[in-house]
């Protein structure tokens with residue numbers, strides 16, 4: 047019998063990470079489900095999936111605000127099933143940091159989750175990924191290269207993650223493929239957005255609607271199956287990144 051493939055998803059207790067955990071679990075993958083503060087949703091989700099298929103989901107916990115913790119999470123993830131086929135760098139802090147207000151805590155949270163963790167987790171996981179000829183998939187953002195107002199630190203960290211995708215794709219080939227997904231507006235941020243802001247964003251999306259979690263999962267599925275694709279960022283954004291200059 048062939049062993050199930052293993053996907054390590056960071057920040058997977060809720061929202062896109064949780065959806066991907068369910069989506070790939072249903073497709074037969076075992077999941078290493080990372081969470082930081084969302085213990086209850088993470089445990090509930092893992093229990094639910096383990097009832098469907100015993101011992102198919104393992105939890106790892108840790109903050110990405112410290113390098114030691116990141117490395118421990120990476121080691122725990124590799125040890126969870128003793129193999130690894132995909133590292134999905136999904137965890138992300140996201141909030142505005144207007145210039146003049148940025149402090150070390152913002153730096154630690156935004157750089158830690160969006161840039162530092164993906165790099166050091168990749169480093170911790172690379173040996174296991176080479177053994178399975180696996181994949182690293184980085185969740186970036188269309189705003190990595192096209193700034194979102196008052197989010198310089200988040201955008202800088204995501205831009206570094208785009209750059210890391212290119213660098214590691216080159217360095218880890220031919221054994222490990224490294225790609226990224228750049229979502230546009232899929233789920234509204236947990237920080238409140240007014241109706242006016244939402245309709246302003248929707249106005250500038252050529253396909254004129256939000257994307258769905260399934261659109262993202264299908265993009266990841268495509269990259270996992272695309273054996274001749276590495277070092278690419280797939281925008282899943284309803285055309286927002288090619289909309290006219292000057293718009294949101």
Ligand SMILES: NC(=O)c1ccc[n+]([C@@H]2O[C@H](COP(=O)([O-])OP(=O)(O)OC[C@H]3O[C@@H](n4cnc5c(N)ncnc54)[C@H](OP(=O)(O)O)[C@@H]3O)[C@@H](O)[C@H]2O)c1
Nearest residue numbers: 057061062081082083084110136137138139185229232233
């Ligand atoms: N949602 C969208 O429309 C959209 C648009 C563009 C890009 N993206 C990208 O797609 C990915 C998923 O988006 P999302 O909206 O589902 O993400 P999210 O809910 O904002 O964040 C996912 C998880 O990241 C974890 N996290 C945040 N800071 C952390 C830290 N310092 N250490 C460890 N974990 C931390 C949190 O885990 P705990 O709750 O367990 O603490 C959180 O639940 C992200 O990389 C995001 O940048 C999403």
